[in-house]
Amino acid sequence: MTDLQYDWTFDAPSGGTQVDVLGDAQGATAAIQQLLTDSAGEPPAIPTPADCLVTLAAGLVRDDVIHIKAEVRELTGADEEALARVRSSPLRMLETLLELGTVSIGSLPATRDVLPELLLGDRDVLVLAIRRATFGDEMQFEEINCQHCGENFSATISLGQIKSHSAGDRRLTIPLRKGGCAVVRYPTGADQAAMLADAKATNAEHNSTLLARCVVEIRDGKGEVTPGGADVAQSLGLADRRTILTQLATNQPGPRLLELTIRHEECGGEVPLPLSVADLFRDF
Template identity: 35%
Template sequence: MTSNDYRNPLDDLSTSAADIADALASTVAHVDMPAPADDVVTLPSRSILDGRELRAARVRELTGEHEEELARAAATGHSERLVDALLKCGVVEVEGLEATPLLLDRLTIGDRDALILGIRRVTFGDSIRYDRYRCPGCREDFALTVGLEEIPVKTATGPSDDTYTIALRKGGHVKARALIGADQKTVLSSTRSDRLNIAEQNTLLLSRSVISIHRPGHSDLAVRGETGPVRSLSMPDRQRILAELDKLRYGPRYDQVPVHCTACGHDGTLAVTVEALFRE
């Protein structure tokens, strides 16, 4: 397995703050808003948090007041602050609990992605328009409309504690948990302030996700947020763990939207960005 075989689990929300600020500035102020859609979002992870199964949340339509708050967050250039502001403005409650910053930080990245999708739906409607999409097959441009229902969503079939057992290449396994909002914020802010390279970002991600490492003939090694234990893992095992975390993650798959070209018959996939979500 090579470094190209996995995708950083944070990539779905990697659109720059400037891009989203431009989209908000150019669309929110002047579009004709559709009637608000259903404001209930099904949470795909069905996580157990403090003994409570998180099945649904309620979101709301973004207003001019929210637009101003999002623009202030975007102006910082810090993408995690913009995502925080978006969730703060758009999420009302989670399973009957007030959507406090602490609660939102404890949600899985997949649930946060689902909430962002719900905020988009209730604010701008159910479809995304692309004035020009270039087919990678025939290289022809055409207008494209993507319904939000076309974005694949992986959903848990029952309550989950969000922990996984991932096999290591030469025997043994790790116990790992799904990445949450607090992990996303920590990695993004550390990458910016400490100028972490991709390997260092992976170490930080793994130190937050991996709970313990089990190797045959050895006692379980608890990670406890320390970077040393995950640095001791082989490169293939680190890449395998990250790939499995991404594959097992519940939530929308923004990078797997099917697209069919009627001109040449080519079937491909489109990666829907957050910037595209928040334009009319």
């Protein structure tokens, strides 16, 4: 039998000459190191996990560009500590949650001057996405009371089943009771913060603040236009104020957190299960 012979040589990176591994160990080592260096190149890009990317309902407009994509991240223990410190203030908790968990809006870093510009519905999109990135898609609920049969039951829901309202125009034209119409825009995070800035204000005063900011103009039946503002918000009739506020809430782009229902399998009834930010992050 003929003995097998192995040729322990390989081409050096430069010049194509052969290096004898057994006869020139030092040269072989140098050649291998050079080969590894030449072939390393740029490190491969690590893609962002799919559950950290989200599409906004309306998006952020900057310099005539609509930034519709956003990136969020999983919350950490340090984030939990930061959220625990603001737990007593729902608005501050929401703002902190968005600041911690949102990485970017389109090509823009998600800074404190960017996030308040988002519509309330888009902020809800981000809250949902942060929750899913941190805890996953499912939520377990105990002791849900069925309004149809009176029994309590537990259930698991998928956050993906929450319906969402797509964005159309960023403004609404709402008919008024005595003729004419109000042109309004959807509220943003900045509007919400202004509305809730005075903790001692009544609900009526909160409504006036929001209307003063979101009513762009009033058009009467003759075509006369009055710009919005505090005086206009207070001069609107009660029915018109309620109509405008209802339309803003009903048509706001984004997830319908307050409209979620769950089926009670025992009796077949659909049970309302409205969600808030506190519900989504109840473990904090």
